[in-house]
Amino acid sequence: MFNKENNExxxxxxxxxxxxxxxxxxxxxxxxxxxxxxIVEGSVKTDKFLLIGNKSIITASIQANDAKxxxxxxxxxxxxxxxxxxxxxxxxxxIEASLISIEKGAVINGRCSMVAGNVKNDSIK
Amino acid sequence: xxxxxxxxxxxxxKNQSIxxxxxxxxxxxxxxxxxIRIGMFxxxxxxxxxxxxxxxxxxxxxxxxxxxxxxxxxVAKFLTSTPKKNIPIGFIPVGKQNNExxxxxxIPFNEEACDILSARRIDLLDLGKINxxxxxxxxxxxxxxxxxxIDKNFSIEIDKSxxxxxxxxxxxxxxKEINSSAHDDCLELLININKSxxxxxxxxxxxxxxxxxxxxxxNSFPITVDSSxxxxxxxxIEIAKEKINLIVGKNRKF
Numbered sequence: 001m002f003n004k005e006n007n008e009x010x011x012x013x014x015x016x017x018x019x020x021x022x023x024x025x026x027x028x029x030x031x032x033x034x035x036x037x038x039i040v041e042g043s044v045k046t047d048k049f050l051l052i053g054n055k056s057i058i059t060a061s062i063q064a065n066d067a068k069x070x071x072x073x074x075x076x077x078x079x080x081x082x083x084x085x086x087x088x089x090x091x092x093x094x095i096e097a098s099l100i101s102i103e104k105g106a107v108i109n110g111r112c113s114m115v116a117g118n119v120k121n122d123s124i125k
Numbered sequence: 126x127x128x129x130x131x132x133x134x135x136x137x138x139k140n141q142s143i144x145x146x147x148x149x150x151x152x153x154x155x156x157x158x159x160x161i162r163i164g165m166f167x168x169x170x171x172x173x174x175x176x177x178x179x180x181x182x183x184x185x186x187x188x189x190x191x192x193x194x195x196x197x198x199x200v201a202k203f204l205t206s207t208p209k210k211n212i213p214i215g216f217i218p219v220g221k222q223n224n225e226x227x228x229x230x231x232i233p234f235n236e237e238a239c240d241i242l243s244a245r246r247i248d249l250l251d252l253g254k255i256n257x258x259x260x261x262x263x264x265x266x267x268x269x270x271x272x273x274x275i276d277k278n279f280s281i282e283i284d285k286s287x288x289x290x291x292x293x294x295x296x297x298x299x300x301k302e303i304n305s306s307a308h309d310d311c312l313e314l315l316i317n318i319n320k321s322x323x324x325x326x327x328x329x330x331x332x333x334x335x336x337x338x339x340x341x342x343x344n345s346f347p348i349t350v351d352s353s354x355x356x357x358x359x360x361x362i363e364i365a366k367e368k369i370n371l372i373v374g375k376n377r378k379f
Contacts, residue, residue, distance in 0.1 A: 014302035019332035021287075021318045026279025030335065035302065037330065042279060 015048075020055060034064075036071070043075075054088040061093075076110075127158030127215075127242075128176045130169060130196055132188025135219045136162060143219055143235050147187070150239040158183075163192070173199040177212055183372070185215035185242065189223040191353040194260065197369055201252055201259040204367040213370040215242045226262055226352060229296045231374025241374045248373045250307040253293040254365040255350055261307070261369070264291040264362065266341060266348040268316065274340040275314070281334070287318040291339065291362050294379060300331045306379055311335060312364050338363045 015032025018024055022038040030046040037053040043061045044050065050064035056071035063078045070086040076093045077083070083097035087105030094110040102108065129151075135144055151157055159181075161172050173184055173196065186196040193216050200214055217238040218227035224234065232238050252259045266289050273281040273289070283289075290297060292315050294307035305313045316332040339362045341348060347355040 013304065014300075014333070015335050017300055017302060017331065017333045019316065019318060019330035021283060021285040021330055022316060022332045023282040023284075024279055025282065028279050032335070033302075038332070 015046075018056075020053075028060075052089075054086075126176075126179075126181050127156055127183045127185060128173070128181045129158060129160045129185045129187050129217075130172070130192060131160060131162045132186075132192035132219070133163055133165075135188055140219055146236040147217060147219070147239060150236040151242075154239055154243045156239065156242055158185075169195045170199040170202060174203055177203060177207075177210055181212060183213050183215055183242070185217060187217045188219055189353075190226050190351060191223065193218075193226065194351045194353045197252070197261055198259045200369060201365065201367045204369075208367070211368070211370050213245070213247050213372055215372040217242070223352065226296065229262070229294065229378045230371065231377030233374070242372055244375075246373055246375065247370050248377070249368050250371050251293055251310060251368055252365040253291060253312050253362060255291075255348070255356065255360050255362045258350060258354065258356065259365055259367070260293060260351045261371075262292075262294050262296050262351050264348050264350045264360075265289065266343055266358070267346050268318070269343075270345045271341060271343040273314070274342075275334060275336045276338055281316075283316060283318070285318045287316060289341070290315040290317070291341075293364075296378075300333055303333050308379075310364060311337075312339075312362065314339060 013033060014035050016030050016034045018036045018038045018040065020037045024040045026042045028040060028042060028044050033049040034046050035051045036056045039057045041059045045063040048065050050067040052058060052069045052071045054070040058071060058073045059075060061075045066081045067079050068084040070088045072090040074092045077095045079097040082099040085102045085106045087103040090107040092109045095112045096115055098115055163169055184196055184200060186192045196214055200212060204211060216227060216232055218224040218232060218234050221234060232241050250261065252261060255264055268283040268287045268289055271289055292305055292313045295305045299305050299315060303313065314334040314336055318330050340359060342359045347357050348360055349355050
């Protein structure tokens with residue numbers, strides 16, 4: 001299970017950090033852990049862990065292996081493994097994940113589908 | 126044979142005492158060789174190419190960040206046509222002015238650097254390439270007016286003041302989550318946003334990106350390479366195919 005300790009371990013070895021004063025436009029694809037605290041427009045994809053901070057604003061489709069989301073997202077989210085949505089999150093788009101936790105206070109406007117660890121499942125339309 | 130490339134400023138009278146001590150120490154350690162004094166009309170590249178072809182075993186820069194960078198560039202350019210002759214590079218920093226890079230390679234100032242040459246601890250290090258120039262440490266440019274395009278996939282906009290670094294061998298504080306070194310075959314883009322002294326809530330912040338090829342444009346400011354060379358933009362930056370063998374000290378910070 002993906003708990004707080006695991007989450008902190010995952011971000012100890014990040015490949016990319018998008019800080020709070022940074023805006024990224026385009027298709028942002030990484031192979032390692034990604035931490036986003038700023039603004040992203042386009043698409044975000046990684047084979048590993050994605051952490052989206054409380055103050056970040058994402059207008060993009062998102063794909064990752066595992067993710068923790070605390071910011072605002074306009075776009076669809078596709079997570080292969082575990083998705084943790086914290087109380088500060090505002091999501092406007094469809095969600096697909098194998099495991100999911102949603103903290104009280106989070107705002108979600110979109111469909112939510114649970115799949116058995118396979119991102120190729122096309123249940124979201 | 127060891128070949129010593131002297132920067133022009135080391136011939137100044139105020140440096141004569143330091144140079145005498147260096148040359149005495151070199152003789153004592155049995156590291157004597159040929160001295161080439163660089164002036165306005167000398168080509169460092171031609172001199173180094175000539176000496177390597179004659180059988181030089183080590184090329185040693187004697188001076189500051191500037192000559193160190195030029196020797197690295199010359200050896201790396203030589204490697205593009207003759208990759209098997211990867212001659213080790215040594216460095217003797219003369220004086221402390223404009224010589225802050227030496228400490229990161231574990232090389233002390235003046236005659237004490239000769240002991241590092243004698244120990245001959247060699248490390249194979251990556252190089253960055255900015256247009257046709259090589260760099261060992263980093264390139265730096267202010268965020269103001271700078272546009273960054275990475276791998277032609279995405280661009281970065283920065284609306285606050287700070288500095289942008291393209292890092293090969295880090296001499297600045299990197300975020301604790303990032304493992305950056307000159308042994309990983311990649312460069313990092315680091316953006317440091319200045320902390321505001323008036324707004325305590327504005328904590329600045331650091332951003333780091335991994336990339337294969339990056340383009341930087343700034344119409345107002347040049348990009349500074351290894352604290353020694355300023356290049357006008359636009360520039361394209363990537364990891365170089367060439368690597369250098371650098372003689373490093375045991376107190377190196379990598």
